[in-house]
Structures are given as C-alpha cells and as structure tokens.
Amino acid sequence: MNQVLNSELEKLTDAILASYDSEPRTRRIDDAFLPSRDRIVELIEEIRQLLFPGFFSQKVLTRENVKFHVGSLLEQIGTHLTDQAAHCLCSDLHRTCDGCIDPGPCHHQAAQIARDFLARIPSIRGRLALDAQAAYDGDPAAKSIAEIIYCYPGFYAVTVHRIAHELLKLGVPLMARIMSEYAHSATGCDIHPGAVIGESFFIDHGTGVVIGETSRIGNHVKIYQGVTLGAKSFPKDERGRVIKGLQRHPTIEDSVTLYANATILGGQTVIGRGVTVAGNTFITESIIADSVVEPHRQEMKVRSKKKP
Amino acid sequence: MNQVLNSELEKLTDAILASYDSEPRTRRIDDAFLPSRDRIVELIEEIRQLLFPGFFSQKVLTRENVKFHVGSLLEQIGTHLTDQAAHCLCSDLHRTCDGCIDPGPCHHQAAQIARDFLARIPSIRGRLALDAQAAYDGDPAAKSIAEIIYCYPGFYAVTVHRIAHELLKLGVPLMARIMSEYAHSATGCDIHPGAVIGESFFIDHGTGVVIGETSRIGNHVKIYQGVTLGAKSFPKDERGRVIKGLQRHPTIEDSVTLYANATILGGQTVIGRGVTVAGNTFITESIIADSVVEPHRQEMKVRSKKKP
Amino acid sequence: MNQVLNSELEKLTDAILASYDSEPRTRRIDDAFLPSRDRIVELIEEIRQLLFPGFFSQKVLTRENVKFHVGSLLEQIGTHLTDQAAHCLCSDLHRTCDGCIDPGPCHHQAAQIARDFLARIPSIRGRLALDAQAAYDGDPAAKSIAEIIYCYPGFYAVTVHRIAHELLKLGVPLMARIMSEYAHSATGCDIHPGAVIGESFFIDHGTGVVIGETSRIGNHVKIYQGVTLGAKSFPKDERGRVIKGLQRHPTIEDSVTLYANATILGGQTVIGRGVTVAGNTFITESIIADSVVEPHRQEMKVRSKKKP
Numbered sequence: 001m002n003q004v005l006n007s008e009l010e011k012l013t014d015a016i017l018a019s020y021d022s023e024p025r026t027r028r029i030d031d032a033f034l035p036s037r038d039r040i041v042e043l044i045e046e047i048r049q050l051l052f053p054g055f056f057s058q059k060v061l062t063r064e065n066v067k068f069h070v071g072s073l074l075e076q077i078g079t080h081l082t083d084q085a086a087h088c089l090c091s092d093l094h095r096t097c098d099g100c101i102d103p104g105p106c107h108h109q110a111a112q113i114a115r116d117f118l119a120r121i122p123s124i125r126g127r128l129a130l131d132a133q134a135a136y137d138g139d140p141a142a143k144s145i146a147e148i149i150y151c152y153p154g155f156y157a158v159t160v161h162r163i164a165h166e167l168l169k170l171g172v173p174l175m176a177r178i179m180s181e182y183a184h185s186a187t188g189c190d191i192h193p194g195a196v197i198g199e200s201f202f203i204d205h206g207t208g209v210v211i212g213e214t215s216r217i218g219n220h221v222k223i224y225q226g227v228t229l230g231a232k233s234f235p236k237d238e239r240g241r242v243i244k245g246l247q248r249h250p251t252i253e254d255s256v257t258l259y260a261n262a263t264i265l266g267g268q269t270v271i272g273r274g275v276t277v278a279g280n281t282f283i284t285e286s287i288i289a290d291s292v293v294e295p296h297r298q299e300m301k302v303r304s305k306k307k308p
Numbered sequence: 309m310n311q312v313l314n315s316e317l318e319k320l321t322d323a324i325l326a327s328y329d330s331e332p333r334t335r336r337i338d339d340a341f342l343p344s345r346d347r348i349v350e351l352i353e354e355i356r357q358l359l360f361p362g363f364f365s366q367k368v369l370t371r372e373n374v375k376f377h378v379g380s381l382l383e384q385i386g387t388h389l390t391d392q393a394a395h396c397l398c399s400d401l402h403r404t405c406d407g408c409i410d411p412g413p414c415h416h417q418a419a420q421i422a423r424d425f426l427a428r429i430p431s432i433r434g435r436l437a438l439d440a441q442a443a444y445d446g447d448p449a450a451k452s453i454a455e456i457i458y459c460y461p462g463f464y465a466v467t468v469h470r471i472a473h474e475l476l477k478l479g480v481p482l483m484a485r486i487m488s489e490y491a492h493s494a495t496g497c498d499i500h501p502g503a504v505i506g507e508s509f510f511i512d513h514g515t516g517v518v519i520g521e522t523s524r525i526g527n528h529v530k531i532y533q534g535v536t537l538g539a540k541s542f543p544k545d546e547r548g549r550v551i552k553g554l555q556r557h558p559t560i561e562d563s564v565t566l567y568a569n570a571t572i573l574g575g576q577t578v579i580g581r582g583v584t585v586a587g588n589t590f591i592t593e594s595i596i597a598d599s600v601v602e603p604h605r606q607e608m609k610v611r612s613k614k615k616p
Numbered sequence: 617m618n619q620v621l622n623s624e625l626e627k628l629t630d631a632i633l634a635s636y637d638s639e640p641r642t643r644r645i646d647d648a649f650l651p652s653r654d655r656i657v658e659l660i661e662e663i664r665q666l667l668f669p670g671f672f673s674q675k676v677l678t679r680e681n682v683k684f685h686v687g688s689l690l691e692q693i694g695t696h697l698t699d700q701a702a703h704c705l706c707s708d709l710h711r712t713c714d715g716c717i718d719p720g721p722c723h724h725q726a727a728q729i730a731r732d733f734l735a736r737i738p739s740i741r742g743r744l745a746l747d748a749q750a751a752y753d754g755d756p757a758a759k760s761i762a763e764i765i766y767c768y769p770g771f772y773a774v775t776v777h778r779i780a781h782e783l784l785k786l787g788v789p790l791m792a793r794i795m796s797e798y799a800h801s802a803t804g805c806d807i808h809p810g811a812v813i814g815e816s817f818f819i820d821h822g823t824g825v826v827i828g829e830t831s832r833i834g835n836h837v838k839i840y841q842g843v844t845l846g847a848k849s850f851p852k853d854e855r856g857r858v859i860k861g862l863q864r865h866p867t868i869e870d871s872v873t874l875y876a877n878a879t880i881l882g883g884q885t886v887i888g889r890g891v892t893v894a895g896n897t898f899i900t901e902s903i904i905a906d907s908v909v910e911p912h913r914q915e916m917k918v919r920s921k922k923k924p
Contacts, residue, residue, distance in 0.1 A: 009694075012734050013687045019738035020669055020682070023745045025761050028670030029677045034766065053328055054336030061337045066328070071321045078317075091762075118320050122327035129331045140539070140556060141500060141521045145333050146399075147482065150342065151489050153498075174763065181767050185802050186493050188515070188823045190769075190841070192757060207496045207804070208516045208534065208824045210841050210876070213757045225498070225518050226534060226569070226824065226842060228876045228895070231756070248756065260518070260536045260571050261588075261842070263876050263895040274921065279536070279571040280590040282896040282911055290921045295590055305582065305598045361636055362644030369645045374636070379629045386625075426628050430635035437639045448847070448864065449808060449829045453641050454707075455790065458650065459797050461806075494801050496823070515804045516824045516842070533806070533826050534842060534877070568826070568844045568879050587844070587879040588898040603898055613890065613906045 035087035039080060040178045046077050047163055051125055052149055078114050085110035088174040113170045124162050127199060131158050134200035138222050154203030157189035164193040188225075195229075197221075198254070205260075212249035214267060221252055224260040224279070232266035232284055253289070343395035347388060348486045354385050355471055359433055360457055386422050393418035396482045421478045432470050435507060439466050442508035446530050462511030465497035472501040496533075503537075505529075506562070513568075520557035522575060529560055532568040532587070540574035540592055561597070651703035655696060656794045662693050663779055667741055668765055694730050701726035704790045729786045740778050743815060747774050750816035754838050770819030773805035780809040804841075811845075813837075814870070821876075828865035830883060837868055840876040840895070848882035848900055869905070 020027045028034070045056065050073050054061040061069060089106040135148045135155055142148055148155050160183035168176040176193035184190040188207030191197075195211045198219035203209055205225035211217070215229040231248035247267035256271050258264070259279040264271060271277065272289030280295065287293055328335045336342070353364065358381050362369040369377060397414040443456045443463055450456055456463050468491035476484040484501035492498040496515030499505075503519045506527035511517055513533035519525070523537040539556035555575035564579050566572070567587040572579060579585065580597030588603065595601055636643045644650070661672065666689050670677040677685060705722040751764045751771055758764055764771050776799035784792040792809035800806040804823030807813075811827045814835040819825055821841035827833070831845040847864035863883035872887050874880070875895035880887065887893065888905030896911065903909055 008731060008735075009687060009690060012690055012737075013683065015735070015738050016666065016686050016690070016741075017683060019741045023741055025748060026668050026741060026745045026765060027677075028668075028762070029682055030679060031670055031676070033676055034671065037766075050324065052334050052336075054339055055342065060339070060341055061335075063338060066337055067321060067325060070324050071317060074317060074320055074324070115316060119316075119323070121320075122323050125324075125327045125331055125334060129334045132333060140551075141502075143481070146336070147485065149334060150345075151482075151485050153489060153492060173759070174767075177763065177767050181769060184769060184823070188496055188804055190821050190823060194757075205498045205518045205536075207492070207498060207518070208842055210821045210823070224538070225536065226516055226877065228841065230840070230876060230895075259573075260538060261534065261569055261877055261896065265875075265895070276921070278590060279538075279573070280569065280588055280896055282894065287918060291918050292921055293918050295917070301603070302595060302599050302601050305584070305600055358632065360642050360644075362647055363650065368647070368649050369643075371646060374645055375629060375633060378632050379625060382625060382628055382632070423624060427624075427631070429628075430631050433632075433635045433639055433642060437642045440641060449810075451789070454644070455793065457642060458653075459790075459793050461797060461800060496804055513806050513826045515800070515806060515826070532846070533844065534824055567881075568846060569842065569877055586898065587846075587881070588877065588896055609911070610903060610907050610909050613892070613908055 032090045033087055034091050035084045035175065035178070037178055037182075040084050040175055041182050043077065043080050043084065044160060044163065044179055044182065046073065046080065047121075048159065049073060050077065050121060051128060051159070055146070055149055074118060078118060081114040081117065082107065082110045084175060085113050085172045088172045091174065109171075113167075113172060116170055117166055120166055124166065127162055128159060130200045131155065131162075131202065134202040134220065134222070135204075138202045139204055153187035154189065154206040154209075157183045157187045157191060157203060157206060157209075158197075158201055161191045161193065161195070161197065165195070165197075168193040195249075208261070214247045215249040216247075216251045218252060218254035218256070218273070220255045222257045224258065224262075226261035227258045228263045228265070230263065230265045232269075340399045341395055342399050343392045343483065343486070345486055345490075348392050348483055349490050351385065351388050351392065352468060352471065352487055352490065354381065354388065355429075356467065357381060358385065358429060359436060359467070363454070363457055382426060386426060389422040389425065390415065390418045392483060393421045393480045396480045399482065417479075421475075421480060424478055425474060428474055432474065435470055436467055438508045439463065439470075439510065442510040442528065442530070443512075446510045447512055461495035462497065462514040462517075465491045465495045465499060465511060465514055465517075466505075466509055469499045469501065469503070469505065473503070473505075476501040503557075516569070522555045523557040524555075524559045526560060526562035526564070526581070528563045530565045532566065532570075534569035535566045536571045536573070538571065538573045540577075648706045649703055650707050651700045651791065651794070653794055653798075656700050656791055657798050659693065659696050659700065660776060660779065660795055660798065662689065662696065663737075664775065665689060666693065666737060667744060667775070671762070671765055690734060694734060697730040697733060698723065698726045700791060701729050701788045704788045707790065725787075729783075729788060732786055733782055736782055740782065743778055744775060746816045747771065747778075747818065750818040750836065750838070751820075754818045755820055769803035770805065770822040770825075773799045773803045773807060773819060773822055773825075774813075774817055777807045777809065777811070777813065781811070781813075784809040811865075824877070830863040831865040832863075832867045834868060834870035834872070834889070836871045838873045840874065840878075842877035843874045844879045844881070846879065846881045848885075 049056050086107045089110055132145050132148050135152055136142045136145050160179055164176040164179040180191055180193050189203055189209040191211040192213040194213040195215040197217045200220045202222045208226035210228045212230050229250050237243050250264045250269040252271045253273040255274045258277045261280045262277045264283045266284050270286040272287055274290040275287050276292045278294035281293055357364050394415045397417055440453050440456050443460055444450045444453050468487055472484040472487040488499055488501050497511055497517040499519045500521040502521040503523040505525045508528045510530045516534035518536045520538050537558050545551050558572045558577040560579045561581040563582045566585045569588045570585045572591045574592050578594040580595055582598040583595050584600045586602035589601055665672050702723045705726055748761050748764050751768060752758045752761050776795055780792040780795040796807055796809050805819055805825040807827040808829040810829040811831040813833045816836045818838045824842035826844045828846050845866050853859050866880045866885040868887045869889040871890045874893045877896045878893045880899045882900050886902040888903055890906040891903050892908045894910035897909055
C-alpha cells in the first residue's frame with residue numbers, strides 16, 4: 001500500500017471501529033451467519049435446470065440419461081437448499097429459533113422445507129407451462145415456446161416468483177426475498193414473493209413492473225412494462241405505526257390487460273374481470289367488469305412549432 | 309445429502325420424470341443442442357473490443373501492436389460466432405435444416421454468416437461514431453465521447469442493437485434475440501433486433517425503454533427513459549390467430565424527441581419529422597410534423613394539505 | 617478457424633484497420649490506459665464490506681477479529697482505490713495532468729484521494745444508518761433493517777451514490793460515474809454522482825428512477841419507482857452550445873413524497889416542503905409547500921366493452 005495510507009492505517013481503523021460501536025443498526029458482529037446470496041442465486045439456476053430439462057444444461061439430455069440427471073440434480077439442490085434455508089432460519093433477519101446455539105433444529109426444519117419444496121416441482125412445472133403458453137399466445141413476436149423459456153425476461157421473473165412464492169409459504173421468507181430481488185435486478189420486474197398470482201400469467205417486456213406484497217391476480221392476466229400494483233396509503237394504529245397484515249395492494253380479476261405504465265393503487269381497488277386499462281393511467285378506485293379505461297382524448301395539446 | 313431427502317429421492321425423481329412426460333412443451337429431451345447464452349454474451353464483449361479498440365481490452369494498443377490485436381481478435385470472433393450460429397441454426401427454435409443429423413450444412417452456413425458479419429464491422433463502426441456524437445451533443449452532463457463509449461448504458465444498448473440487427477438480417481434471429489435480451493437485462497432498454505433505426509440515435513438514461521419489433525425510427529431521434537414504441541392491437545385472421553408480418557409498432561420520423569415515459573402505440577401511428585413529445589403522454593394517433601405534444605396544463609390539481 | 621474466414625482474414629483486418637484510421641473518435645490507440653471497470657465494481661463491494669461489517673463477508677465477525685478484519689480491508693481498499701484513481705486521473709477522459717509521461721504525480725494525487733475517502737467512512741456510515749431507518753419506517757413490507765441492507769435495491773443504489781458523490785467531490789468523476797452506472801445496471805436507479813441528497817432518503821422499488829446531475833434533494837424525501845428528476849431544456853450560449861454548470865434539474869425540499877412515475881423537470885422547479893405528488897404526473901413548474909398534486913379525476917374515461 002502507499003506510504004501515506006500506511007502511516008494513517010491505525011488511526012483510520014480506530015475511527016471506523018468507533019463508528020461500528022456507535023451505530024449498531026448497520027453492523028453484524030458476534031451474530032449468526034447470514035445465508036449466501038451467491039449460493040441462493042446458483043440455486044435458482046439449478047432449480048431452473050430441473051424445471052426445464054435440456055434448456056439450460058450443457059449436455060444433451062436423452063431418454064437414457066435423464067433419470068440419472070434428475071437424481072443427481074435433486075441431490076445437489078436438496079443439499080444446497082437445506083444449507084441456505086438453515087442459515088435463513090438461524091439468522092437474525094427472520095429468527096425462528098432462540099439464538100440457535102444448537103443449529104440442529106434449524107437444520108432439521110430446513111431439510112423438511114427442502115423436501116416439501118422438491119415435492120412441489122411437478123405442480124410448479126404445470127403452472128409454468130401455462131405461463132409459457134400465455135406468453136406465446138400474447139406476443140406476435142414470439143417464434144416458439146422454447147424461445148420464451150430461453151429468452152423472455154418476463155417469463156424468467158414469473159419462474160422465479162413461482163419458486164419464491166412456494167419458499168415463502170414453506171417458511172423461508174428471506175430466501176424468497178433474495179430470489180425475487182435477484183430476478184428484479186436481472187429483469188426489472190419487482191414481484192414480491194407474497195403476491196398471489198393465478199394461472200396463465202404473462203408479463204411482456206417487464207422493465208419497471210412492480211407487484212406489491214398483498215396483490216391478488218386472477219387467471220389469464222396480461223401486464224406490460226412499467227405497470228405498478230402498489231399501495232395507496234398505509235392504515236396506522238392509534239400509536240401511528242403502520243398496521244401490518246392488511247391488503248394494501250390491488251386485486252386484479254381474471255382476463256384483465258394492463259398496458260404500459262398503468263399505475264393501480266390501493267388494497268380496496270378491484271379491477272373487474274375482463275377490464276382493459278390503457279397505458280399511462282393512474283387508478284385508485286375500482287373498475288367494473290368488462291370495461292375499458294383510457295385517458296380522455298382531449299388530454300393532449302398539440303401545437304405547431306412554426307411561428308404564425 | 310440429508311437423510312430425509314435421501315429416502316425420498318427415488319419417489320421425487322419418478323414424480324418429476326412423470327411430469328416431463330406429461331408436459332412436453334417445457335422439456336428438451338432427445339433434441340438438438342441449444343446455443344450457449346454465456347458464450348454469446350462473451351461474443352458481444354469480443355465484438356465491442358473490435359469496434360472500440362483500446363477501450364475495453366486490458367492492454368495498451370499502439371500503432372505497432374494493433375494489427376496483431378485485430379487479426380487475433382478476428383480469428384477468435386470468427387470461431388465463436390461460427391460455433392454459436394451453427395447451434396442456433398440446428399436447434400429446434402428456428403430450425404433451418406431437417407433435423408441436422410449431419411451438422412455439416414449448418415456449420416457451412418454459419419461460417420458464411422460469420423464472414424459476412426465481420427465484413428460489416430467498418431460500417432457498424434461508422435454508425436456508432438455518429439451515435440456517440442449524438443449522445444455527446446444531446447447530454448450536457450457528458451464530459452467526452454470516450455465517457456459515452458465507456459459508461460453510457462443507452463449507448464451500450466444501441467451498440468448491441470446495431471450488432472444484433474445485422475445478425476438478424478444474416479439469418480440467426482435466435483442469436484440476435486439472446487444478445488438484445490442481454491442488453492435489456494444490463495441496461496433496461498428492450499430494443500427488438502428487428503427494429504429499424506436510423507443514424508445519430510440517442511437514448512438517455514434508458515431504463516424502461518421498449519422499442520418493438522416493427523418500429524421504424526429515422527435519423528437524429530432522441531429518446532428518454534421509459535419511452536415505449538409499442539403495439540396497439542394485433543389484427544387477427546378469420547381463425548382468430550394473430551397475423552404476423554404486419555407493422556404493429558410506430559414510425560418515428562427524423563429529428564423527433566420523445567421525453568420520459570411517453571407511450572406511443574400502433575403500426576399506423578406516425579410521429580412526424582421534428583415533433584417534440586412531452587413526458588408521460590399516451591399517443592395512439594399520428595402527429596403532424598413540427599409540432600409539440602404535451603398534456604393540458606389543467607390536468608393537474610393542486611390542493612393544500614392544511615385544514616382551512 | 618474455418619477455412620472461408622482464414623482466406624479472408626488479411627482483407628478483413630485491413631478493412632477494420634482502415635476504419636480505425638478514418639474514425640478516431642471511437643478508438644484509443646497510443647493512448648493512456650483506462651481504469652478497469654471490473655476492478656472498480658469490486659471496489660464497491662469491498663467498501664460495502666467496510667460500511668456494513670458482517671453483512672457481506674463470508675466469515676463471522678466477532679469482537680476479537682473485527683479489528684484485524686478492518687485493518688486488512690482498509691489496506692486492500694487503499695491499494696485498489698489508489699491504483700484505479702491514478703488511471704482515472706491519467707486517462708484522457710478527465711485528464712488532469714499533461715499526457716502523464718511520468719505517472720508519479722497522478723499516483724501521488726490518487727493516494728491522497730484514497731486517504732481522504734477512507735477518512736469519510738464513519739460519516740458515510742452515519743448517513744446510511746439514517747437511510748436504512750427511513751426505508752424501514754417507509755415500507756410496511758420491511759421485516760427488519762438488516763433485510764433492507766441485505767436485499768433492498770433502492771438502498772443499494774443510495775449506498776453507491778453516497779460513495780460516488782464523495783469520490784466526485786474528491787476529484788475522480790470518472791470513477792464516480794462508473795460506480796453509479798454499475799448501480800444503475802444492477803437496480804434500475806440512475807442517480808448521477810453530482811446530485812446532492814439530504815438525510816433519511818428512501819427509494820422504494822427503484823426501477824426507472826432517474827435523478828439528474830444538478831438535482832438538490834432535502835431531508836426525509838421518499839421516491840417511488842419510475843420517478844424522474846430531469847432537465848426541461850438546456851440554455852444555450854450565443855453560439856448555440858449548451859451552457860454547462862447551470863442547475864438544470866429540480867429542487868426537492870424536505871419531507872416530500874413522489875409517487876410512481878412522477879416526472880419533474882427543470883432547474884427552476886421547486887417542490888416545496890411537505891408536498892405529496894401523485895403517480896404518473898408531469899410537472900414543470902414549482903409547487904408550493906404542504907400541498908398535494910394529483911391528476912383530475914375526470915381525466916379517465918371508462919366505457920363498457922359490452923354492445924348496447
């Protein structure tokens with residue numbers, strides 16, 4: 001290191017240590033080990049290999065080798081999922097045991113979570129096949145279902161959501177959140193693992209989509225880039241604290257289409273079955289079924305740049 | 309692996325294999341090898357090194373070593389491009405040969421594609437120099453053209469589009485799509501490789517930009533974050549299937565500026581030469597040349613929070 | 617390499633070399649070495665380890681080992697920061713010395729920058745603790761402050777901004793810009809390092825947020841996805857060149873909330889203390905304190921899809 005720095009190293013170190021002492025919220029010292037974000041991201045890719053055999057692996061799958069491939073992948077995912085779930089359960093973030101001096105109970109519970117998750121793979125596969133079909137049917141630019149699985153960011157985000165939502169239900173919300181934020185980073189779609197999403201869901205383009213924690217979405221819903229399903233305001237208790245657990249985000253019924261940059265807010269807001277919402281709209285009240293919402297034509301003003 | 313899982317491994321494997329059989333859309337077993345997304349992403353970086361010598365390589369280029377550098381880079385890109393293009397041509401996604409029992413024809417065609425692509429490098433360089441200049445002229449925060457090439461995400465997205473568009477025209481749409489989706493992930497700009505974009509094009513900030521497959525953009529066009537050039541509705545044939553091949557996305561003529569989050573939809577929509585479109589507008593009809601489109605001022609309501 | 621290509625290699629090489637000669641804006645030959653984007657991204661992660669001990673490292677920190685950990689991390693960061701800052705100072709992009717035939721002065725200045733930056737770590741930590749608290753208070757879905765530090769993309773973007781803003785002030789704008797564009801790519805939040813941001817700042821979801829170079833933001837401001845603080849037009853001098861150095865972006869006073877996709881433009885635009893701005897609004901004039909801005913209700917048109 002350079003000389004100037006060397007001579008000040010002791011002083012700098014002490015100043016930083018003092019700031020660790022004075023601000024405990026932003027340090028973890030003498031604390032449980034956090035899960036590894038990198039390992040959890042690898043888990044997503046391993047699970048995708050299991051969900052879509054032959055798409056993401058570097059070997060050709062055949063009728064003969066597929067059973068071996070699945071068995072070994074299951075073993076690998078089971079081990080990694082158990083390890084990381086145990087770290088999630090033990091860590092302070094969402095503590096479920098008392099300090100975890102003995103990590104045994106966390107590990108036992110984590111193994112059960114891994115087993116339960118893997119048993120749900122066939123049903124997740126079934127839902128994702130419907131989602132891929134919905135994307136193919138909904139996008140004239142789509143050349144094949146394989147292209148959707150291989151390339152479409154909206155489909156990637158939905159895949160990770162279907163995985164993360166199950167992990168949340170199985171009791172590892174931190175792992176679910178790490179996965180959904182990774183998908184957010186990769187695709188620009190921010191889907192909270194808690195959102196409940198029906199069958200045949202399609203997000204086109206996807207960047208800027210936000211789907212809040214308590215959103216409820218029906219079947220055959222189609223969403224374009226920049227759509228927000230958000231909270232309007234947060235009901236507070238008599239001490240001014242936000243009341244948790246209420247529905248803060250909208251309900252979207254079956255067969256709704258939300259075009260680019262529509263913003264829909266509020267836990268009481270219900271977009272009825274079959275509604276079409278135009279782009280760049282801002283909606284905070286319910287819309288009755290089978291209607292079209294669009295801005296008034298006179299909203300725009302067109303004037304010439306030419307001097308008269 | 310943990311004991312619980314081991315004892316159930318056989319049962320889990322069988323359940324998952326059964327789901328592979330019952331849902332063929334989401335598996336590739338006994339099927340041609342897919343191209344490697346990772347290798348195609350590396351190709352983008354190799355091509356950028358060729359396009360912008362001295363910017364992204366880890367050695368200093370001089371008049372003396374540059375010829376050797378270019379020759380060896382060309383050889384490397386030629387090999388990788390041929391390999392991946394052959395996988396694209398052979399794979400089911402966009403099959404061009406009959407099952408590819410003999411991969412020879414695919415490989416021969418891929419080598420020709422690689423050669424044709426590399427011959428276009430000088431003309432791609434010419435276009436990108438104009439794009440970089442347009443970014444410098446259009447952004448007061450820009451310190452130099454080098455900063456734009458090195459840092460600007462919008463320029464990165466345009467660079468990948470200029471590459472992907474040529475590869476699409478040369479017959480490898482899957483490779484083009486993988487590249488454009490990578491740029492989408494890295495920058496938030498979703499430009500379909502099919503879009504036709506004129507000279508001196510500048511995307512500022514870029515996150516949330518969507519430019520659809522059949523968009524046509526003139527020269528000296530400037531686009532800000534969140535702008536969508538999208539489809540309004542999809543004309544269907546008598547059997548209810550979307551008719552492919554029609555222009556579904558807008559035409560933007562020369563010297564147009566589209567501010568943040570403008571949404572412009574429809575294959576019949578033409579934004580005339582010299583038009584300026586304000587932010588957060590929603591346009592589904594043509595705008596005549598040399599005009600300004602903006603929301604009416606009275607659209608906003610401002611009320612005091614203070615009790616009267 | 618394939619034969620077709622080999623036979624043409626010489627011709628291709630010459631054509632590309634000729635295009636390097638004819639278009640100097642997009643090449644760096646016989647020029648100073650650029651900093652390494654990859655190394656600067658690693659620096660961000662090393663600095664985050666220093667800022668948030670125990671969150672991102674792969675070992676458990678204890679009262680006993682933390683001093684050693686900090687000392688060795690400081691040494692590592694000091695070396696890497698000095699090296700990359702020297703490259704930034706030497707490179708053409710923001711040249712501060714004359715050709716840098718002797719890199720000594722650049723390296724000496726870079727070492728001073730590294731030392732000054734590290735001395736600011738405790739104060740950056742203090743600000744980030746307030747930002748994390750603001751995120752926890754502002755988001756009902758947040759389970760703990762640790763979850764925010766570990767998972768929230770908006771908090772990541774603010775962390776990188778607090779680092780990059782100091783580096784800009786210390787005289788390495790190119791390093792600052794590379795860091796902020798990396799955060800932009802990872803989170804969809806494009807915060808220019810020059811923006812001045814007060815205490816307890818919270819960006820929720822974050823994708824599509826753009827905060828321009830000359831924005832000024834007060835304390836306790838909350839911003840949602842898709843919000844733009846942008847420039848309206850660029851005042852030009854008598855020769856038609858954009859005048860640099862003026863405030864082109866808005867001022868946001870204390871305790872303002874800006875909902876999703878609000879677009880606020882112009883250097884003269886001041887959003888007064890305590891204002892709430894609804895989503896999808898487009899604002900180019902100042903708003904007085906303690907008011908609410910929202911679209912008129914009649915803006916939307918709802919019509920039935922059913923035939924009468």
